[in-house]
Amino acid sequence: MIYASSEEQRGLRRFVDEADAGLRRDVPLVPAASIAGRALVTVIAIMTFLAGLTAGTAMLIANAADGWRGEVAREMTIQVRPVTGRDLDADVAAALDAARAIPGIADVYAYSKAQSEALLTPWLGAGLDLSELPVPRLIVVKLDPRAALDVDALRKAVIDKVPNATIDDHRLWLQRLSIMAGTVVVIAFVILALVMVAMVLAVGFATRGAMAGNREIIEVLHLVGAADGYISRQFQRHFFRLGLRGGIIGGGAAILVFLLSSSISVLMRTTAGGDQLEAMFGSFALSIKGYSVIVLIAGGIAVTTGLVSRLIVFRRLRELL
Incomplete structure (x- = not known):
């Protein structure tokens, strides 16, 4: 010790x-x-x-x-491209009529020429003359949440009347x-x-x-x-x-x-x-x-x-x- x-x-x-x-x-x-x-x-x-x-x-x-x-799930867009020899306003009206006839769609409206050009302002700037550019026209399709929409039927009905139209259902987005x-x-x-x-x-x-x-x-x-x-x-x-x-x-x-x-x-x-x-x-x-x-x-x-x-x-x- x-x-x-x-x-x-x-x-x-x-x-x-x-x-x-x-x-x-x-x-x-x-x-x-x-x-x-x-x-x-x-x-x-x-x-x-x-x-x-x-x-x-x-x-x-x-x-x-x-x-x-x-927002994307409730909407679809139809894009109508201007083509030589076709009336763009008539194509837009035909696409609107074809879309309204499909069940499952609540509302359809088209952007005017001025509204379509205004969408490009943030990227191209203001004050540009876009009249000579082939600016496509957009149609917004509002979906009815209470009814199912047949996308293939909508695509066929629109393209049959307006071949220069494309439909984006935003599934990829x-x-x-x-x-x-x-x-x-x-x-x-x-x-x-x-x-x-x-x-x-x-x-x-x-x-x-x-x-x-x-x-x-x-x-x-x-x-x-x-x-x-x-x-x-x-x-x-x-x-x-x-x-x-x-x-x-x-x-x-x-x-x-x-x-x-x-x-x-x-x-x-x-x-x-x-x-x-x-x-x-x-x-x-x-x-x-x-x-x-x-x-x-x-x-x-x-x-x-x-x-x-x-x-x-x-x-x-x-x-x-």
């Missing part, structure tokens, strides 16, 4: 008394403010911002894709939209998973560093009978506060970005390019559900930070046994 000198025993007793006094005063084992803590808050804020931005963007694209699918929306959701989940893994690793390194810096105090507390639950709770509370602070900063920044994007899209709505952008991607405005998801992500990251720290401390304390 190894015996300590009287001076060593007095030093150990003084250290134990100070540790025991710390227990009674409930002094935190980990300093409330430190360089490592501020660095961890910054990392968590960045991770939360990226996670919130990814989740919000995925929800915007998914909602836009749902709107596209709804629907398939592509579904694939795109699913891909965006999968990518968002992958990014969120990577963010969580990176955050867990950062919290793990920070917890081990905090334990290493307070190793002597932890060992003495462990020797004098401090419960593992008490020691782990100190670390859990400390890192939960850090995670909550970083989550609030990162989540708030993500919410601010979407609020600014929504405001900018409203200002751009009056321009031709803004109209096209809104038609493609929506108004960039998250719903209450979207903002709630960002808040849940921030809260989940804070809770995860505390739990990861607690588990690591428990594991290291078991190694002291």
Whole structure:
């Protein structure tokens, strides 16, 4: 057996008394403010911002894709191309009559020449004389949701009367939209998973560093009978506060970005390019559900930070046994 000198025993007793006094005063084992803590808050804020931005963007694209699918599924288009020797207006009228005779169609209307040319303005610019260009005429076919439409019968009826007409039922676009929306959701989940893994690793390194810096105090507390639950709770509370602070900063920044994007899209709505952008991607405005998801992500990251720290401390304390 190894015996300590009287001076060593007095030093150990003084250290134990100070540790025991710390227990009674409930002094935190980990300093409330430190360089490592501020660095961890910054990392968590960045991770939360990226996670919130990814989740919000995925929800915007998914909602836009749902709107596209709804609009495309309820409509079809007939395109009548101008051909030399044929009257374009007569061809449009014949295509309208043929489409109206098919069951399953709720409404049919044609774009005028001016409306058809206006569709090209965002790409070709305003002020151009398009009278010499062979601009096709579009006919919009509104489908009746209460009745089934025979697409082949519609195509035959229109083409028999107007050979220079083509019908687009948008099935290929629907398939592509579904694939795109699913891909965006999968990518968002992958990014969120990577963010969580990176955050867990950062919290793990920070917890081990905090334990290493307070190793002597932890060992003495462990020797004098401090419960593992008490020691782990100190670390859990400390890192939960850090995670909550970083989550609030990162989540708030993500919410601010979407609020600014929504405001900018409203200002751009009056321009031709803004109209096209809104038609493609929506108004960039998250719903209450979207903002709630960002808040849940921030809260989940804070809770995860505390739990990861607690588990690591428990594991290291078991190694002291």
